[in-house]
Amino acid sequence: MNDELKRLAAEAIDSHRDELVALSSAIHATPELAFEEFRAVETLTAATRRLGWPTETGVCELATAWRATLPAASDGPVVALLCEYDALPEIGHACGHNLMAMAPIAAAVGLQAVLDRLRGRVAIVGTPAEEGGGGKVIMLQRGGLAGVEATLLVHPSSHSVVKTEALACEHYDVEFHGKAAHAAGSPEKGVNALNAMILSFNHIDALRQHILPSARIHGIIRHGGDAPNIVPEYSQGSFMIRAASNSYLDELMDKVRRCFEAAALATGCTFEWHQVSPRYETILSNPTLAGLYAGAMEQLGIDCPMESDQGFGSSDVGNVSWLIPSIQPLFKIADHIPNHTSEFTAAAASPRAHEAAFEAAKAMAFTTIDLLRQPQLLEQAKRELANAVKTGA
Numbered sequence: 001m002n003d004e005l006k007r008l009a010a011e012a013i014d015s016h017r018d019e020l021v022a023l024s025s026a027i028h029a030t031p032e033l034a035f036e037e038f039r040a041v042e043t044l045t046a047a048t049r050r051l052g053w054p055t056e057t058g059v060c061e062l063a064t065a066w067r068a069t070l071p072a073a074s075d076g077p078v079v080a081l082l083c084e085y086d087a088l089p090e091i092g093h094a095c096g097h098n099l100m101a102m103a104p105i106a107a108a109v110g111l112q113a114v115l116d117r118l119r120g121r122v123a124i125v126g127t128p129a130e131e132g133g134g135g136k137v138i139m140l141q142r143g144g145l146a147g148v149e150a151t152l153l154v155h156p157s158s159h160s161v162v163k164t165e166a167l168a169c170e171h172y173d174v175e176f177h178g179k180a181a182h183a184a185g186s187p188e189k190g191v192n193a194l195n196a197m198i199l200s201f202n203h204i205d206a207l208r209q210h211i212l213p214s215a216r217i218h219g220i221i222r223h224g225g226d227a228p229n230i231v232p233e234y235s236q237g238s239f240m241i242r243a244a245s246n247s248y249l250d251e252l253m254d255k256v257r258r259c260f261e262a263a264a265l266a267t268g269c270t271f272e273w274h275q276v277s278p279r280y281e282t283i284l285s286n287p288t289l290a291g292l293y294a295g296a297m298e299q300l301g302i303d304c305p306m307e308s309d310q311g312f313g314s315s316d317v318g319n320v321s322w323l324i325p326s327i328q329p330l331f332k333i334a335d336h337i338p339n340h341t342s343e344f345t346a347a348a349a350s351p352r353a354h355e356a357a358f359e360a361a362k363a364m365a366f367t368t369i370d371l372l373r374q375p376q377l378l379e380q381a382k383r384e385l386a387n388a389v390k391t392g393a
């Protein structure tokens with residue numbers, strides 16, 4: 001590589017591979033759910049302190065949020081590399097967040113080797129509860145990313161892409177309250193909360209024909225009664241409603257709410273819903289950052305297209321991306337294995353996955369080098385964001 005700083009950064013990352021894989025493996029082996037990622041935080045922050053980076057835990061009054069700042073020779077703009085480390089119930093690290101915990105630290109190891117030749121700062125920000133809870137949204141509200149001029153994070157997947165798309169998403173728990181009765185002896189005295197839940201699913205399925213194909217509505221029933229001979233007096237479910245634009249999600253939320261209200265009306269139940277997570281917004285992939293990352297992947301000889309037509313979910317980095325120039329490229333760790341499956345959990349611990357995470361980490365480091373070496377690029381990224389916010393896309 002003829003760019004000396006990038007070559008040095010890549011070499012530094014390669015020379016720390018074993019310790020970095022050990023971090024990812026430790027997190028993979030002890031999956032923890034949203035806001036309970038205590039062992040992961042201990043593992044990661046012990047590493048950042050060992051590397052000599054001042055590290056603060058419990059930032060933004062969140063026990064499992066943290067921040068490490070690389071010692072730098074000069075002041076200047078701050079680029080934040082974002083970590084995630086929460087897992088999913090039952091299937092562990094099925095989204096591979098062990099890798100996206102490791103990659104920013106790997107990138108920072110590379111950057112530390114060249115930071116005295118750049119103008120600016122690099123922070124690693126540990127963001128809890130991406131799989132529900134919206135850690136980044138809470139951190140944003142509490143000023144956790146104040147002063148940051150760009151954020152980068154990378155996510156494992158079964159394909160690679162620079163400009164990740166994400167649906168805006170609302171997550172609600174829904175409860176119906178009815179009245180118990182003997183299901184055979186006096187059913188006329190009962191008000192059936194399970195029926196209200198089943199009707200809700202049917203109403204949503206009827207609605208589905210008339211919504212934009214990119215929108216998604218999906219849910220589960222958590223509680224549907226206690227015994228078949230008791231009319232269920234209580235039912236509980238959990239639903240996610242997603243759309244390709246923040247404004248269409250508003251429209252959809254009204255329609256979905258009516259599905260539940262109609263079910264309550266038909267059965268005589270009462271209905272309430274509670275927001276589980278703050279709204280996740282769509283991701284606005286910053287063109288300047290995306291261009292730099294794509295260029296870095298090309299330098300590394302990795303195939304990573306700018307865009308993809310594959311399906312996607314939602315992320316709380318969406319909310320970050322509407323305030324701070326950001327990208328969340330995906331890196332491929334397996335063939336045809338969707339995230340959120342136990343097969344993906346296994347893939348996220350493989351040597352191939354770690355190899356791909358190191359390449360993504362190098363691309364993050366190269367992108368940061370470009371940004372801190374050419375401050376006009378950060379200005380350009382900020383202008384692009386301001387324009388995108390103005391037009392709403």
Ligand SMILES: [Zn+2]
Binds near residue numbers: 340
């Ligand atoms: Zn996920």
Ligand SMILES: [Zn+2]
Binds near residue numbers: 095096097
């Ligand atoms: Zn994920």
